[in-house]
Amino acid sequence: MLSDCAKEKIKKIYGNYSDLHSVSMTAMQIVQREIGHLTKEDLIEIAEMLDMKPIELDEIGGFYTMYNVERPVGKYHVQVCENLPCALVGAEHIITVIERHLKIKVGETTADKRYTLSRVQCLGSCGTAPMMQVNEEFYEDLTERNVIEILDGFE
Amino acid sequence: MAVEKILLHNVDKPNSHKLDTYLAGGGYEDLRKALAMGRDDLVQLVKDSGLRGRGGAGFPAGLKWSFIPKDPSLQKYLCCNADEGEPGTFKDRIIIEKDPHLLIEGMAITCHAINSDKSYIYIRGEFEYGAQILEQAIEEAYEKGYLGKNIMGTDFSLDMYVHRGYGAYICGEETALLESIEGYRGQPRKKPPFPALAGLNGKPTVINNVESLACIPGIIRKGSKWFANMGPEKSPGPKLFCVSGHIEKPGVYELPMGTTGREIIYEVCGGIKAGRKFKAVIPGGVTAPMLVEKDLDLSMDFDTMAQAGSMLGSGAVIVMDDTTCMVRTSYIINRFFSHESCGKCTPCREGTIWMTQILERMENGEGRPGDVEELERLCDNIFGRTFCPLGDGAVMALRGCLKHFREEFVYHVENGRCMVKGGF
Ligand SMILES: Cc1cc2nc3c(=O)[nH]c(=O)nc-3n(C[C@H](O)[C@H](O)[C@H](O)COP(=O)(O)O)c2cc1C
Numbered sequence: 001m002l003s004d005c006a007k008e009k010i011k012k013i014y015g016n017y018s019d020l021h022s023v024s025m026t027a028m029q030i031v032q033r034e035i036g037h038l039t040k041e042d043l044i045e046i047a048e049m050l051d052m053k054p055i056e057l058d059e060i061g062g063f064y065t066m067y068n069v070e071r072p073v074g075k076y077h078v079q080v081c082e083n084l085p086c087a088l089v090g091a092e093h094i095i096t097v098i099e100r101h102l103k104i105k106v107g108e109t110t111a112d113k114r115y116t117l118s119r120v121q122c123l124g125s126c127g128t129a130p131m132m133q134v135n136e137e138f139y140e141d142l143t144e145r146n147v148i149e150i151l152d153g154f155e
Numbered sequence: 156m157a158v159e160k161i162l163l164h165n166v167d168k169p170n171s172h173k174l175d176t177y178l179a180g181g182g183y184e185d186l187r188k189a190l191a192m193g194r195d196d197l198v199q200l201v202k203d204s205g206l207r208g209r210g211g212a213g214f215p216a217g218l219k220w221s222f223i224p225k226d227p228s229l230q231k232y233l234c235c236n237a238d239e240g241e242p243g244t245f246k247d248r249i250i251i252e253k254d255p256h257l258l259i260e261g262m263a264i265t266c267h268a269i270n271s272d273k274s275y276i277y278i279r280g281e282f283e284y285g286a287q288i289l290e291q292a293i294e295e296a297y298e299k300g301y302l303g304k305n306i307m308g309t310d311f312s313l314d315m316y317v318h319r320g321y322g323a324y325i326c327g328e329e330t331a332l333l334e335s336i337e338g339y340r341g342q343p344r345k346k347p348p349f350p351a352l353a354g355l356n357g358k359p360t361v362i363n364n365v366e367s368l369a370c371i372p373g374i375i376r377k378g379s380k381w382f383a384n385m386g387p388e389k390s391p392g393p394k395l396f397c398v399s400g401h402i403e404k405p406g407v408y409e410l411p412m413g414t415t416g417r418e419i420i421y422e423v424c425g426g427i428k429a430g431r432k433f434k435a436v437i438p439g440g441v442t443a444p445m446l447v448e449k450d451l452d453l454s455m456d457f458d459t460m461a462q463a464g465s466m467l468g469s470g471a472v473i474v475m476d477d478t479t480c481m482v483r484t485s486y487i488i489n490r491f492f493s494h495e496s497c498g499k500c501t502p503c504r505e506g507t508i509w510m511t512q513i514l515e516r517m518e519n520g521e522g523r524p525g526d527v528e529e530l531e532r533l534c535d536n537i538f539g540r541t542f543c544p545l546g547d548g549a550v551m552a553l554r555g556c557l558k559h560f561r562e563e564f565v566y567h568v569e570n571g572r573c574m575v576k577g578g579f
């Protein structure tokens with residue numbers, strides 16, 4: 001069920017676009033932000049609001065990698081950049097350190113559902129590499145030591 | 156190398172992202188000046204400046220604007236490309252986060268020039284912080300009357316919105332970006348028609364990169380000659396270079412277009428990390444074929460880089476020292492392209508996956524005889540046969556690496572390991 005708050009936020013941006021179809025990407029982001037992922041039911045409800053077919057939203061959800069449709073992630077989604085500038089200065093090592101520390105492999109979620117680990121492509125922080133994004137925050141200039149402090153520092 | 160900063164003029168000031176800081180430095184005065192100018196004069200001024208698009212292709216900005224039909228009854232749009240997806244690039248982010256009003260002012264001037272009253276900033280979803288800064292800045296600009304109805308008492312009105320992408324490199328390609336704003340999968344459109352005639356919602360649309368738009372207020376303030384006289388004649392102006400990889404002082408540097416790779420690496424950025432030896436440099440994001448020692452004294456501008464068989468692209472300079480394994484480097488680059496292929500056309504969708512599979516087994520010491528030749532054949536079969544430049548980009552990057560370091564690939568296949576000691 002979409003929350004009233006999410007519905008309000010979605011309606012507020014109708015005026016930004018010339019038609020409702022354009023609202024879809026942002027609407028899905030607003031809903032995902034609430035619990036970290038989207039369900040098929042969410043898509044059906046959003047589709048109803050925007051006069052679209054649920055399959056159209058499903059297409060969007062499958063194409064853009066940040067949407068988690070029917071793919072719950074842990075409370076902290078740890079996304080480490082694997083692209084070249086980061087790799088040149090130790091990204092693979094950082095990934096190994098995180099895997100060992102959290103005792104999961106890339107693509108997995110810890111049993112307590114706190115952490116999910118993913119590899120991602122360049123996030124535009126190559127000058128402060130290696131780096132990772134956890135939920136919506138960037139953490140840059142990672143080292144073997146500070147990455148563990150960062151992960152353990154979450155409440 | 157001390158140069159006057161135009162694009163990064165404000166970024167070190169405290170609260171540089173606030174309107175008050177921007178106004179204290181003379182902000183929005185260039186918009187006032189531009190609004191007093193005729194549209195044609197404004198387009199001509201930008202043409203005369205020689206500004207070429209900073210998003211990668213280097214298309215002349217003034218010329219692009221001049222393609223927009225003049226019919227006042229037509230809705231026209233400006234879309235700012237803030238997708239910043241080319242690996243190695245982190246220059247637009249600094250403007251977005253530290254000097255958003257410079258971008259907003261540049262966009263407002265551009266909208267006046269093309270007679271548009273509606274504009275979008277398409278920002279990649281990962282830049283949530285930047286998107287929020289932009290939204291706050293836009294709100295401030297509305298409050299003070301720099302956006303909205305009848306700006307500065309003229310008949311020019313402009314609305315501006317932030318639209319977030321959500322994880323797709325291809326949406327940096329301008330027509331995929333438009334698809335994405337319209338709420339579809341970000342797959343490129345067939346050109347022609349070009350966006351200047353049929354873009355967003357089928358209406359005339361200009362798409363410009365953040366840095367291109369951020370150059371506009373400076374051109375108004377200091378004149379087209381000032382801009383045209385900086386750097387090479389056909390590719391002038393200030394340029395943001397993003398330097399990363401094996402380098403002592405990585406970062407974003409504003410330098411005149413045409414600065415050489417050697418100057419950037421050794422004079423500006425303090426040389427190769429830990430005093431090691433230079434091996435290769437990618438001058439314009441991972442799509443740009445790599446260059447070697449003998450190319451370091453070339454002028455870093457659109458035309459010279461193209462003549463050297465590479466490209467200036469987004470100005471993302473990725474430096475590699477002599478511990479760098481080129482098979483591994485190619486594998487990482489290709490893995491990116493296969494991950495980001497949008498799936499619309501077969502040569503790119505299938506081809507980039509095949510290339511990545513071959514490179515992966517080479518990297519793992521399981522390369523097979525004939526793999527290097529197979530890679531070259533794949534390159535020939537993909538290049539020029541893809542719907543958009545993404546597939547070509549994957550080929551260009553790999554060919555660039557094979558051109559200089561083919562023996563490393565052969566060695567990997569024959570010996571099941573790296574030729575290079577130390578490997579990153
Ligand atoms: C695969 C691909 C990705 C691109 N990514 C970006 C990008 O992230 N940012 C950008 O400004 N331009 C990008 N471009 C270039 C745009 O298509 C377009 O040329 C540019 O935004 C035009 O603005 P400019 O003339 O101001 O450079 C990309 C092009 C391709 C083919």
Ligand code: FES
Pocket residue numbers: 081082083084085086087121122123124125126129131242243244
């Ligand atoms: S390569 Fe990791 S942020 Fe750019």
